[in-house]
Each structure stands twice: as C-alpha cells, then as structure tokens.
Amino acid sequence: xxxxxxxxxxxxxxxxxxxxxxxxxxxxxxxxxxxxxxxxxxxxxxxxxxxxxxxxxxxxxxxxxxxxxxxxxxxxxxxxxxxxxxxxxxxxxxxxxxxxxxxxxxxxxxxxxx
Amino acid sequence: xxxxxxxxxxxxxxxxxxxxxxxxxxxxxxxxxxxxxxxxxxxxxxxxxxxxxxxxxxxxxxxxxxxxxxxxxxxxxxxxxxxxxxxxxxxxxxxxxxxxxxxxxxxxx
Numbered sequence: 001x002x003x004x005x006x007x008x009x010x011x012x013x014x015x016x017x018x019x020x021x022x023x024x025x026x027x028x029x030x031x032x033x034x035x036x037x038x039x040x041x042x043x044x045x046x047x048x049x050x051x052x053x054x055x056x057x058x059x060x061x062x063x064x065x066x067x068x069x070x071x072x073x074x075x076x077x078x079x080x081x082x083x084x085x086x087x088x089x090x091x092x093x094x095x096x097x098x099x100x101x102x103x104x105x106x107x108x109x110x111x112x113x114x
Numbered sequence: 115x116x117x118x119x120x121x122x123x124x125x126x127x128x129x130x131x132x133x134x135x136x137x138x139x140x141x142x143x144x145x146x147x148x149x150x151x152x153x154x155x156x157x158x159x160x161x162x163x164x165x166x167x168x169x170x171x172x173x174x175x176x177x178x179x180x181x182x183x184x185x186x187x188x189x190x191x192x193x194x195x196x197x198x199x200x201x202x203x204x205x206x207x208x209x210x211x212x213x214x215x216x217x218x219x220x221x222x223x
Contacts, residue, residue, distance in 0.1 A: 004157070033210065042201065042213035043158065059210065091157050101148065103211065105157025 002027065004094050004106035005074075012112045019079040019086070021109045025094030032075040033093040033103055034067060043091060049075060082113045118202045123218040126196075132189040134217050136202030139183045145204050147178060148211065149187045153198040158213070161187065161200075192221045 005024040013019050025032050030051050035043040048056040049069035060067070064082075069075040079086055089110050093103035119137040126132040138147065148163040162169055162176045164185075169176045175188040189196055201216040 035213075037213075040215075042215050043211075045210035045212070048210065056210070089155065093157070101146070101163045102160040105159070107157055108155070 004092055004104050006090075006092050006106035006109050008109060009107060010110050010112070012114060013082050014114055015083055016081050019082050019111055019113075021077040021079075021090050021092075021111070023075040023077070023092030023094075023106060025075070025092075026096075026104055029094035029096045029104070031095045031097065032069050033095075034075075034077050035091045035093065037089040037091060037108075039088070046077075079111075082111070084113050087111055087113045118204055118214055120200075120202050120214065120217045122215065123220070125220050125222055126189075126192045128194060128221050128223050129191055132187075132192040132196065132219060132221070134187040134189075134200050134202075134219065135184065136187070137184045138202070138204045141182050141204050147176065147182075147185050148203040148205065149174070149176065150201045150203065150211070150213070151198040152201070152216070153195075158201065192219075194221050194223065197221045 004026055007022050032049045034046040036046055037043045045059040047060050047067045051069055052071050064080045066078045089108045091105050091108045093105045095103050146163050146165050149161040150158040151161055152158045162171055162174050164176045164178055178185045197220050199216040199218050201213045203211050
C-alpha cells in the first residue's frame with residue numbers, strides 16, 4: 001500500500017514565478033491536509049480539504065496561496081508570485097476520516113525561491 | 115488547543131529507555147495528548163496518543179499524570195533510528211495538529 005506521495009520533492013522558483021505542489025493521498029483516503037515548515041520551526045497547518053471541498057483554510061495566507069482537491073487526481077497547493085519568504089518544506093498528510101488521531105504524512109516538497 | 119512545553123534537546127544511550135517529558139498545564143478535560151516524531155526532515159510519523167489513561171503500543175508508552183498537566187513518552191529500548199524530533203501535541207478535536215518546536219532526541223551509540 002503506497003504511502004502519501006508528493007512531487008516534486010525539490011522545487012526551485014525565481015521570485016514572481018508560480019509554484020505548484022502535488023499530493024496524492026494514501027489509497028482510500030479522502031481527507032488531505034497541507035502544512036508548511038519554515039527552517040528551524042515546527043509544522044504549521046495551512047488547509048484541510050476533502051474531495052472537491054475546502055473544509056478549513058484557517059492557516060492559509062490570504063493572498064497568493066490556493067489549494068484544491070479535485071474529484072480525480074492529486075491535491076494541488078498553488079503559490080502565485082512566490083517570494084523568498086515562501087521558501088520552506090511543504091508537507092501533505094492524508095486520513096481516511098475526519099477528526100482522526102492519525103494523519104499520514106508524505107515526504108514533503110522543499111521549495112526554494114531564489 | 116492547549117500549549118505544550120518540551121525541552122529543546124535530549125541525549126539517550128543506545129539500548130536504554132528514552133523518557134521525553136511534556137508539560138501541558140492548561141489542558142482541558144476533552145483534549146487528547148498526541149506524540150509524533152520527525153526523522154531528519156521527513157514527514158512526521160504518528161507514535162501514540164491518550165486522554166487520561168496510560169497507553170502502550172509497539173513503538174512506545176505514554177504516561178499521563180493524574181492531573182493531566184504533564185506526560186512522558188517512553189521509548190523502552192532506544193536505537194539509533196529513534197534519533198528524531200519528537201512533538202508533543204494537545205488538541206481537542208478537529209482537523210489540524212499544532213506542532214511546536216519539539217524535543218530533538220539524539221541516541222548515542
């Protein structure tokens with residue numbers, strides 16, 4: 001049973017470009033969570049999605065960031081017009097139900113903005 | 115969700131028990147204590163959770179004090195592969211986990 005897949009694992013973007021991060025949840029999981037980890041800090045929750053719905057986006061920056069989880073295909077975290085402060089590791093997690101004690105995390109995407 | 119306090123770092127000899135403390139003095143009655151770990155910048159991994167009773171699974175034991183204001187994660191026989199950052203998390207319910215800065219555990223040969 002494959003785990004949570006994230007790609008790319010490393011992404012380099014110049015300031016002003018767009019970054020697209022993809023997350024494929026574990027098989028059978030329909031709940032996806034995105035977290036961001038800045039250097040030397042813990043993970044910070046960004047958004048929680050179910051298929052075709054954003055359930056909780058309380059941790060998402062108000063501008064430039066968006067997320068989707070379409071009926072078919074992976075969840076996408078999109079960052080428009082990236083700035084150096086967006087450089088971080090972005091982790092996706094999935095679960096098979098809401099309000100579960102265990103979220104399964106992917107390996108992360110390390111975004112570097114130059 | 116209640117805030118947690120953990121020591122920033124700890125060492126443990128290989129083969130010995132690693133005891134990782136966590137203070138959560140503002141915990142409320144319906145908040146659970148969770149432990150996750152993050153090995154070398156990989157995605158976090160669930161370890162164990164509990165409400166008020168002590169819990170044990172194949173990875174670790176969780177000891178929660180009677181007043182629930184603190185807890186201890188015990189790795190009974192630490193190995194080099196247990197070197198990681200360990201996060202103690204308290205949450206009521208819902209969608210997100212709040213990861214603080216955790217305890218960086220180094221297992222020494």
